Amino acid sequence: MAIIHCGSTSLAQWGTRPQLMPRSSMTNRIVMCQYSLDSRMRHLSAPSSSFLSRESLPVISFMGPSKTLRQRRGSRFTVRADADFYSVLGVSKNATKSEIKSAYRKLARSYHPDVNKDPGAEQKFKDISNAYEVLSDDEKRSLYDRYGEAGIKGAAGMGASDFSNPFDLFESLFDMGNMGGMGGRGGSRNRAVDGQDEYYNLVLTFNEAVFGVEKEIEISLLESCGTCNGSGAKPGTKPTKCNTCGGQGQVVTSARTPLGVFQQVMTCNTCGGAGETFSPCNTCSGDGRVRKAKRISLKVPAGVDSGSRLRVRSEGNAGRRGGGPGDLYVMIEVIPDLVLKRDGTNILYSCKISYVDAILGTAIKVPTVDGMVDLKIPGGTQPNTTLVMAKKGVPVLNKSNMRGDQLVRVQVEIPKRLSSEERKLVEELADLRPFRSCILLNGHHSLWKHIPCPMGDKTSAYAEDFYSVLGVSKNATKSEIKSAYRKLARSYHPDVNKDPGAEQKFKDISNAYEVLSDDEKRSLYDRYGEAGVKGAAGMGASDFSNPFDLFESLFDMGNMGGMGGRGGSRNRAVDGQDEYYNLVLTFNEAVFGIEKEIEISLLESCGTCNGSGAKPGTKPMKCNTCGGQGQVVTSARTPLGVFQQVMTCNTCGGAGETFSPCNKCSGDGRVRKTKRISLKVPAGVDSGSRLRVRSEGNAGRRGGSPGDLYVMIEVIPDPVLKRDGTNILYSCKISYVDAILGTAIKVPTVDGMVDLKIPGGTQPNTTLVMAKKGVPVLNKSNMRGDQLVRVQVEIPKRLSSEERKLVEELADLSKGSKTANNRR
The missing domain is CATH 1.10.287.110 (DnaJ domain)
Incomplete structure (x- = not known):
């Protein structure tokens, strides 16, 4: 808190409206600090002073102390206030300079006195400016963070004119030629003020957003009043000087208190600070603008999306006193398409084909934003393959000659029912192409859907x-x-x-x-x-x-x-500290538990001195430094008085006694030894688990209990089986004929190889559950998770002539079956 000296009286300077309170001791001299509305007052009420500003001038003159004040020494008055610059700007204490500047610009526009006529708007505008001036300067911000506003005004050496003129600061950050005269003082209040921006929400269809569209919208705006030509004054009348403030735009009020007479400069309520009054126009009530509906033709460019914002210059609200109009901002919202999904400039689409079409290849009709388009699916296409339709996506915004792609994901359908003829042909194919189910190794487990771990x-x-x-x-x-x-x-x-x-x-x-x-x-x-x-x-x-x-x-x-x-x-006895050991286990050891013997280095009680730390045959003696108290008292004389501090005795370490140390343990009472410990690891542990073995840690001192041993578990991953909590994940591949007809395969589990029946009509990426073939629940070994088997169906990329002939017959049968179904 900075102090403004007035003779022998000090006034504390603060940025908000203060309350003056006497603080300890004053001199026995008579204190006089008197100001009038002369040059000194004009200096104190300068726009750059947050303490004595024109609209918030809490203290200008102080006249005469009381008897009580004369009896005190070194009198000063403090101004108490809670000014939080971060709260003023509505930003966090970690806000960047860009965020602070953005917050200031937004608030300054809203509270500038030329726009906001609320009684407290001008003071709010000054507070915002003061906060920005400090937080935008690294040095001032650092001082403010450490010491508050007092640090800015005191340590920074700022005096009565500590803050810059808020209107100058505003003009330095805004192009005042485009701000409609929002600025500072006197006659500038009568200059032109630009109109405020207007916002409109526009809803588009999916295709309108993709290719752009011309829209005619209707919006309600403030337009210049035709009756008074935007002046706000009644036609045929002229503005007159304000009788209340004499054209100054400000008035001075005085108040007598027990501490003296205080004067305050405030904005004139009659003219609102303009310095002149006029008869208001009957049409616009003195605002100079009237609200009207307006139709605007809007061209939406190709490639917009929900959240896009279009700016139409000079189509916002009209300005005041000849100021330019604001802008119109159109906020875009797009209705999603039922079939096509958008991902930036790409469009996503999924289709299903039969297994015979996946084997032989086919051509299908695909919906795009350009209409239905033929897409060739090559033979041997695997389930979930993604095909790219180049330049069938969304045009790049403002670069309509550039377009994204349409990505088509192909899903292969396996028939769940077969006619006798189809079954016969599929069985012949199975005989022609024996297929072994294969194991998917590392790299595929990321495709699994996460299943929550029951053990937490x-x-x-x-x-x-x-x-x-x-x-x-x-x-x-x-x-x-x-x-x-x-x-x-x-x-x-x-x-x-x-x-x-x-x-x-x-x-x-x-x-x-x-x-x-x-x-x-x-x-x-x-x-x-x-x-x-x-x-x-x-x-x-x-x-x-x-x-x-x-x-x-x-x-x-x-x-x-x-x-x-x-x-x-x-x-007294001091317990020993805990010890930690890292134990590496195989996958199956972690699943089923195991007994391990580990070797660890620990502190154990010294056998020579029986843990006392003293040399055998000697006795402890009272410490001469602290007299057996274990503590020493130090004193320090300061301007505030004598302070005493109790500290641990450096000679005895706080024990209060000294002794000759044991030669074996050097006085510690413990020696380090290697120890073998048998450890039982429970079933269900995993990497990150921690086992506690009580009383197997380091020995205590002076008969204290030993600490505990904590064993940290690390598990070596299995190359085939993946663990997800108490569930185990596994992937296998089967042929399309096995998927159609059904089959049985051997599946590796933690219990060994187990038969798994795959039912006929199994679809690609189906997950089968092998109940209770997972990991035992920790500390509940009678409960186990499951093994989840993900079945992937493989489509052949090459066919022999016999296979092709059979598949083509299946395709004919499949088409005939579809035709018959359609006829029904």
């Missing part, structure tokens, strides 16, 4: 949820997380809560707070869980801070009734 989040069965530990949501703010930690830490601190599990709960709470209060760690945790924090973040066995240090950093230990971790309490 694979890691949630094992992972601690830090959000649940603190009892907060995943969207919780830092303030909410800190508040939750403070509340829980007080309740579970071991010096207060003597329950057996309280200390472990206190550590869990501290670990959760340490991660969630740090933006980087929280981001890693949200993406990868606790493993991400301890792995990706580079944290090792000593990954979490001492929970008692964390507690002391957030609480005033002098008022916590002895709660802490220092002094005698630091000599």
